[in-house]
Amino acid sequence: MLVQNDSWEDMSSYLVHFTRGGESNNDYISMMGILSSGTLKADKGFGIGRKRAPSSCPQKAVCLSEIPPGHWHRLEQRRATKYGIGFKKEFILSRGGAPIWYAWRDTAHYKALHEMMLRAADDASDPIWQLTPMIDAPGLYRNTPYIFDWEREWRHIGSLRFKPSDVAFLLIPEDLHEAASGFFQTALDDHLGPAYFCPYLDPAWDRDKIASALS
Numbered sequence: 064m065l066v067q068n069d070s071w072e073d074m075s076s077y078l079v080h081f082t083r084g085g086e087s088n089n090d091y092i093s094m095m096g097i098l099s100s101g102t103l104k105a106d107k108g109f110g111i112g113r114k115r116a117p118s119s120c121p122q123k124a125v126c127l128s129e130i131p132p133g134h135w136h137r138l139e140q141r142r143a144t145k146y147g148i149g150f151k152k153e154f155i156l157s158r159g160g161a162p163i164w165y166a167w168r169d170t171a172h173y174k175a176l177h178e179m180m181l182r183a184a185d186d187a188s189d190p191i192w193q194l195t196p197m198i199d200a201p202g203l204y205r206n207t208p209y210i211f212d213w214e215r216e217w218r219h220i221g222s223l224r225f226k227p228s229d230v231a232f233l234l235i236p237e238d239l240h241e242a243a244s245g246f247f248q249t250a251l252d253d254h255l256g257p258a259y260f261c262p263y264l265d266p267a268w269d270r271d272k273i274a275s276a277l278s
Contacts, residue, residue: 072270077231078127078155078217080268081147086273092174094146095246098233099256103148103223110218111166112177112195117185120192125223127155129162129215132277133270135234138214145266147173148235160219161197165212168202176182196220237265 078173097103105123108114113122127150128138139145155161161229166173176191176198183189197218201210235243240263251258261277 071251072131075129075131076152077132077149078129078160079135079138079147079149079216080125081142081144082125083142083144083146083233090144090146091235094148094233094235098150098227098230098259101225103225105220105222108196109199110163110196111181111198111200111224112192115180116192116195117187119187121221122196122227124196124218124220125160127160127217127219129217130213131270132264132273133268135266136230139266141214145234145236147266148230149234149264150225150229151231154225154231155217155219155223158223158224160218163218164198166200166251168196168200168204170238180229186257193211217221227261228261230261232262232264233259234266235263237268240265 080098082090084090084093103125105125107123107124108122109124109126110122112120116122129152130138135147138147166176170186176195180195181190183191198222199211199216201211201212241265244260247258247260250256264273264276268276
């Protein structure tokens with residue numbers, strides 16, 4: 064379950080969920096709200112069955128990435144945010160999360176999956192609907208590429224509850240680390256909410272600086 068050698072720069076023991084502005088359209092406030100509630104909400108459907116599954120079969124999920132430290136700038140640019148929450152893989156696995164599967168469009172296994180969905184139809188008891196939110200189908204759609212396997216995505220079906228002790232680190236721009244620490248210290252002292260004193264990392268840092276902060 065773990066990376067067996069810390070020198071393997073192409074792998075990671077961590078998963079990251081990048082957060083964005085939400086209703087307030089402010090990335091910092093949005094992440095603080097998530098941390099206060101201790102919940103990452105699954106508010107969007109994912110996977111090959113999101114438009115076909117019976118309504119009683121949840122297809123909504125929380126998405127995370129296994130991209131290794133030092134390369135988070137890829138997702139930072141894609142998500143247009145510098146804020147995020149990091150977890151150990153073991154925690155996500157213990158809650159039923161896992162890496163998603165990729166069934167490339169028009170391959171034999173892609174066609175087999177679609178045949179299984181057709182056979183299941185509106186049968187909510189068919190086990191295919193438990194798999195579909197964990198399967199994406201990269202390829203060309205109306206001449207537009209849908210190819211995001213580089214994100215190394217994991218998913219947790221349904222909202223994800225967590226405690227401060229479950230969080231491995233927070234992604235916050237370096238110039239706000241001191242302010243974030245002060246905010247959580249006040250929350251602790253005045254009993255205003257949960258406090259997160261895990262490492263604070265800037266997603267733009269290189270691998271060595273991140274490794275030093277995590278150690």
